[in-house]
Amino acid sequence: MESQTDRKQKLSTDRKKYLSYFYIISAGLLWSTIGIYTKKFAAAGFTEFEIVAIRAYFSSFFLFFYNLIRNKEGLKLKSVYDIKYFIGTGVVSVIFFSWSYMKSIMLSSVSVAATLLYTAPAIVMVCSVILFKEKLTGRKIGVAVITFIGCLLVTGLFENGTLVSKEGIFFGLCAGFGYAMYSIFSTYALKKYNSTTITFYTFLVAAVFLIPFFGGVMKKILESGLLPLSILFAFAVTIMPYTLYTMGLSKIEASKASLMATVEPVGAALIGIFVYRESATLMKILGIALVAVSVVLSGKKDD
Secondary structure, three states, X not given: OOOHHHHHHHHHHHHHHHHHHHHHHHHHHHHOOHHHHHHHHHHOOOOHHHHXXXXXXXXXXXXXXXXXXXXXXXXXXXXXHXXXXXXXXXXXXXXXXXXXXXXXXXXXXXXXXXHHHOOHHHHHHHHHHHHOOOOOOHHHHHHHHHHHHHHHHHOOHHHHOOOOOHHHHHHHHHHHHHHHXXXXXXXXXXXXXXXXXXXXXXXXXXXXXXXXXXXXXXHHHHHHOOHHHHHHHHHHHHHHHHHHHHHHHOOOOHHHHHHHOOHHHHHHHHHHHHOOOOOOOHHXXXXXXXXXXXXXXXXXXXO
16 A cells, blocks of 8 residues: 555655646746747847847846856856756757747748747657657657647648748758757756756857847847846746746656647737737637647656
8 A cells, every 4th residue: 555655755746747847838838928029129120130149148147146146056067068068058959949940931931930940849759769768659759740730730831821942941940959959958957957057057158159249239229228128038038938948847858848838839829819919710729729738648647
């Protein structure tokens, strides 16, 4: 028979796991609001690369002071060689994924780019099997397929009848790869660092890489009066979601976390419908339902 201590321990483990699911889904929903901010920045004349730079500069700045006050140990690398993890999360993931995503949009369309971006869960799944020895189950494969179809319907690719260029597909797949790499590099970093430290060094490395843009970006922010929006952008779309996602990743498999984060296009679609009065088509509603089903299935134990 199961002892009372064992039952309590199991209950505590289950609570932590469900809390991790909440963190991942919350991160995805916060990321889904990025369109609201980018539209405002774009209207003020900021390029996509400058918008990425704003995220990096302000996030690393505020996270530095947070760690200085609350978690000084979080500012220290345990080994100088650990910087490789944050080059992975900051440059290979955040910067490369953002640049590739923008290129795919320019060469094809938003719907094509967004659909290809969500090849990321499948990439994470394959990498996790090879690198972390995660089990590749029938359920995981099925959920990945359902997720991709759902994202494809949500982005409206079928309805738009968009012509897709080979270059657009290539850069869209590159974006999916870059997006997936955050889960992979973070899983390695979590063996030595907490979520706040990982988020700080991710955006510090990205900010250093984007230093050539610093003067021009800060000048445009001050001239356009978008300093308050830049601060909110850093907190709501970068610091909070990346920290929450990394916290969730510490308790569940990378492949499951990546699948759960696909609530992002659903959130973006709902914002489009309710904020920007975009049409709520049958295909889009079906896509939202499929992604919701995949998130629920992701949270269930594998057989």
